[in-house]
Amino acid sequence: MLLAQVIVGGLLLGAIYALFSSGLTLIWGMMNFINFAHGEFVMLGMYVALLVVVWLGGGPATFGFAAAFALFVLGVIVYASLIRHVMRGPMLAQILSTFGLALLLRYTAFWIFSANFVSLPQVSLSGTLNVGGILMPVPQLVAGVAAIALTLGLHLLLTRTTVGSQLLAVAEDRNAAMLMGIRPDRMQALAWGLAAGSAGIAGALMAVSYPWSPSVGETFGLTAFVVVTLGGFGSVPGAMYAGLIIGLIQALSAYWLGPIYKDIVVYALFAALLWLRPQGLMGKA
Amino acid sequence: MRTASATMAAALAAAAILMSCPPADAAGTVKIGILWPLTGNAAAAGQASKAAAEVAADIVNNKHPELADLPLAATEGLPNQGGAKLELTFVDHQGNPSLAQQLATRLITQDAVHVLLGAYQSSCSFTATAVAERYGIPFMVGESAALNITGRGFKWVFRSTPIASDYAATYMRFFDDLKKEGKKIASIAVVNENTDYGTSVADSIEVAAKKNNLPVAIRIPYSASSTDVTAQVLQLKEKQPDVVIFISYTSDSILYMKAMKNLDYMPPMVIGDDTGFSDPSFIPAVADIAQGAMNRSAWDIGKPGSTTYKINEMYKAKTGRDLDDTSGRNMQGFLVLADALNRAGSTEPEKIRDALAKTDLKPEQLMMGYNGVKFDATGQNTLASTYLIQLRDKQYQLVWPEKAATTKLDWPMKGWKQ
Incomplete structure (x- = not known):
């Protein structure tokens, strides 16, 4: 029973990992571009949720969408004002630009919100479900289920809609897409918006159960990179499976070996997998 | 090599003694060098402690008959040193142990402070106290809790706070x-x-x-x-x-x-x-x-009218906040230091060190909830405790x-x- 409880806890956390990592993988898949500021997008999503709850009130639906929307807009702005230009520069400029953006966002958050930890005031979402002896905290359950639904939604958007096809077309061959009347700039701005938006809503969902400070983005950013690499760069379903697997491994190794060993186990398995399958679980070789 | 560095240390110690030798004159001051993280991650704790030290200096330097339980509160300055006032020099080590080491050296050699107080993070206290030991300048550790700060066979390091x-x-x-x-x-x-x-x-x-x-x-x-x-x-x-x-x-x-x-x-x-x-x-x-x-x-505001309550009022007037345990323990370290400076009757490091070693403060003479202050051979307060x-x-x-x-x-x- 205890084991079942640990597994459920790991999967619920893994679902959130999956959601915020899917944005990172989307940008890579679309543009071969690594976004080091992704963890900071998650962090900003958390603060947007806090501001909305404090100023406007409302439940997770309200602040979740507010965070998604605010970060979507931020993603588009970042693309239009920064990424579009550095894309023409050398690889190093591309890497350093988002690294600089990450520091800018983190220290701006320090300046505005201070380094103190904050947490969401009690929202309507609370309580614990008891399913056959397994306790599921409602906030984590809602967050986990919503995260999986949104990740699947993003996958369907990419594979089953016209917009998705256009996004993939630009990723496949920019010039050919242009000849077909697709505007790559718009599509890529949309990709940045979707990526940042999914990070934002993931942040809002996490904020329900975790206290945080402006430096939290560092931890999440690192986790997202591990998830994306494990799942295969560019693959949204890959990110989903990888997120769930990493959440599960962390929970189980913390339970069996002790919490200080969980990261060792995760990174050891991660290194081993890369050795066997460098393209990741679902990546194309 | 060893002799060279020993000679060097001796020479520097002698220099330090020479610089600090003249006892406080009529309008004299006794200089306390204080190392805390005033910026960086732990800035909040450092700033709060700085305000607490300033309140403590006010208590010693000016007449506060309402706090008569505390040594030196009722009188002005240090009576045994001709009423000399305490002068504080604050430096910011940003939580960086090597910076703490450099700043301790600077406080001793350039600012010619008579005693040192600090340094919040155990890692910074660890390096800064080693400098004080080398120059033979008394160092009071007000707050850091790691066991290894005392117990290195140092003669010049004292710690008033309880430890792990x-x-x-x-x-x-x-x-x-x-x-x-x-x-x-x-x-x-x-x-x-x-x-x-x-x-x-x-x-x-x-x-x-x-x-x-x-x-x-x-x-x-x-x-x-x-x-x-x-x-x-x-x-x-x-x-x-x-x-x-x-x-x-x-x-x-x-x-x-x-x-x-x-x-x-x-x-x-x-x-x-x-x-x-x-x-x-x-x-x-x-x-x-x-x-x-x-x-x-170890800090409790206490009932209205009590010494601790009055101290808290002074602190609150300055900062708008209540005094907390961390700054309180630092402030207590400051007051223990001031008491020893007064009993030493001189600014000679040896005399201050001897006075510190002979410290024997009773619970009612303290603002914190210790059972007293009495140092063992390693410089650790044996009566430290907490609520x-x-x-x-x-x-x-x-x-x-x-x-x-x-x-x-x-x-x-x-x-x-x-």
């Missing part, structure tokens, strides 16, 4: 008292973050528990940056200890309280070892689910030891069950 082993001993005395009242303390659990702080306190608790024949049902070291502690809470739930002691930082202590509520696990008592449980964000985040959780503090406090509504109340308590202990804790 004192805290462990306090918890054991508390458990003994509870057992005498017929409460069941069959086993405890220790949950600690896994850096220097958490490890050293948890080690001390394990040693003390063993000595007291109190089984430690489980010890859980974890990383303070954890985002999920479900597994750890489930392990606690399985072992059913009577008390769980958390040595945790901020986000993790909040996370633990929330996870315990979510998994419906409440031990008879939770004790937080200061730090996370004292962070300004702890109470707003979990007050409604952690009612009755305990914490330690235990308990969360009631949105405030901690002093509940132990009984003779100092303002409120009766609530056992078991209520948690979220109001």
